[in-house]
Amino acid sequence: MSSSEGETFKPFFIGLTEKFTFNPKEGIDNPVMVITDSADSVSTPRPRLSVLKREEGESYGFNLRVEKHCHGHVIRNVVSGGIAERSGLQDGDRLLEVNNCYIDDVSHIEVARKIKQSGHQLCLLVLDGEEYERAVSQGKDLRGLVRAYNEEGCKPPRLCHIIRNPGSGLGINFTPLEGEKGRFSVSLVSGGAAEKAGVCKGDRLVWMNGAMVSHLTYSALSRMMKKCGNHITILVMDSESENIYVQKRIPILPAMAVPHKLPYRARKLHLISGPEGYGFLLRLEKTPSGRTNHVLREVNRGSPAERAGMQDGEILLEVNGESVESLKHEEIVDRMRLSGQQFSLTTITASGLEFYTQLGLSPLLFCDDDAAEKEKEHNAPASTQVQSPPKEKNDLSSPRLCAFQKGPVGFGFNFGCESQSPGAFISKVTFGGPAQNAGLVVGEVVIEVNGQNVEQKYLEEILLLVKKGGDFLSLLLMDQTIYDKMKKTDTPTTDVTQREQEEEDDYEISIL
Structure with a gap:
């Protein structure tokens, strides 16, 4: 994806405010961990880990944006004194990971979704904006950079659901680590229910039935075990990886886990x-x-x-x-x-x-996404022609007008543009949205927006025209191949009207 072509949290929702509400159990309250090293600090980008914890009804206090002149997912508008600032986030930082999941090459909507699903605690790995842009310009492997920071041998936690065996029970016991409150080692019955559920000998217990165990005594944990009934769900991690997480003060959250034997998806x-x-x-x-x-x-x-x-x-x-x-x-x-x-x-x-x-x-x-590939097929350009007037579909030699209103989830399409060049084209059409129903096709060139020619306007100016139109939008479009041929022969498409527009840098905003 180029820096000029963004992904939207809601299909073409400019200036969108999204309030996330969810109610998972509280986790461990960890301060921000900032890794610095004087040696080789100029040449090697240094990611920073930020751990954010909020209460019900609170916001994290920052915006996540995709911007025309910037690469990556950009942290903006960090609220002074807010949760994000206290955790070490800074304006211009680039987001690399959400809960130990690499997201630099993931769409904005999916990143926001991961944040929403995390609960009241969030683990973000970020890189200073200038370091990020320098790394991108030098062709550095950002994924490799993240892998080196996380230490490649570190394994993710496992969320395991154990069903009691009538003969051997749950097949698991816990031993407190000497001198370390809230840390427990796992021992297993060979071939028992816990082992079959994905728990390994020597694992460390992190979470049980929705509660973090870091603040529990051994007696409190034993009481929880007695009340669990015929099944229990636990979050465990191998001891080596758990030690690394503890040393780096990285919270171990269910949102990071690989599921094992969960009864429902x-x-x-x-x-x-x-x-x-x-x-x-x-x-x-x-x-x-x-x-x-x-x-x-x-x-x-x-x-x-x-x-x-x-x-x-x-x-x-x-x-x-x-x-x-x-x-x-x-x-x-x-x-x-x-x-x-x-x-x-x-x-x-x-x-x-x-x-x-x-x-x-x-x-x-933890969602079974069997239909993912089918949905991608339905998002292909051919599907965007549904309900397009036959005459306009077949007559590609002339511009065609598509007019439609904003739906509950926006207009349902993305603009794209060539880097540092004026003009725009349709880069994505959201399945089932107003744009698809109006007949927009991926790749078409945008000639007019709400009656004004935009062939010589830059993307931020075009976005402003869309915003000024409110809930209504009309686009004059043309097939890319035909448009290029007409330009080579200097054939006019429409009368060009020039108008100075206020500069607007955002392509998409999510308030978190």
Whole structure:
């Protein structure tokens, strides 16, 4: 991806404010760890680790942005005295990892999603902005830099679900490390339930049934074990890796874990409408615990919903990758309707949702994404021509006008541009969004925005025109090949109107 082509958190949502609300159990409160070394500090970039912990209702106090003139995910607007500043984040820092997951080459929407799923505690690895740009210009391997910082032999934690064996029980015991409160070594029954669940001899216990064990005494841990019943979910890590994490003051979080034998997973379903619709009902239902969920019901036999694998009674978590947690029933239905002839849903069984709720984890942390490749296929340029007027699709020799309104998740497309050059093209069209339904095609050249020629305008000026148009947008577009031929013969596309525009550097903003 070039520096001029950004990924948006919501499809083409400029200046978006997103409030993350979730309620996992508290973890270990760690101060920021800043690694410095006087030797070779000029030539070797030095990442910094920031650990952020917030309370319910608090924000982390920074913006995550993708900007036209900068590479990477940029930290901006760090609130003075806020959580981010106290953890060591600085304006202009570039984000390299979220919870030990390398994200420099990941889209903005996925990075924001990882932050959302982390809970009240977040572990970020960042690099100073100037060092980052210098490393990029010198062609340095950023992934290798991160790997060296993390020490390549360090293994991720494992989240293991153990079901009691009638004969040998859970097959696990814990021994406190002498002189170190809250640190416990694991011993196993050979061939027992814990070993089969992915726990290894000598592992260190980090977390049990939603609670960090760092503040527990051995007697308190034993009481927890006695109350666990027929199953238990624990977070463990090999002793060598755990020692490295402790030395570096890196928190060991469930969001970093590799899952083992978890009884429930969220699933992604991709639905394509048939002659009689999708074949299911969405109902708002209250559970015995008092919580209200959006439930999928009455799945018709042979319907698109059944073919996608939908099961009666599943709980809806996302529509087209957007969480429905804070949405009203009518808003969810509107998003489905605005998706056109196809959309994706993320679901989980009622038992699965209860499982993750009791652990204080997001059910989206560990998702079976069997439909990922199919969704990529539906995002291909050919699919963006759905509902485009036949005459405009076939007549590529002349510009065509596409007009549409912003939907609940934005306009549903990205602009792209050549580095340091004026003009823009359609770089991405979001599946099911207003832009797709209006017929936008990836690669088309943008000639006009809301009636104003933009062929000689830079991307930030074009974005400003879009913002000034509010919820309505009209684009005059042309096939790239035809456009290039016309330019070679000096054939005018439209009358060029020049107008000075206020400079705007953001391509996308997420407030965290």
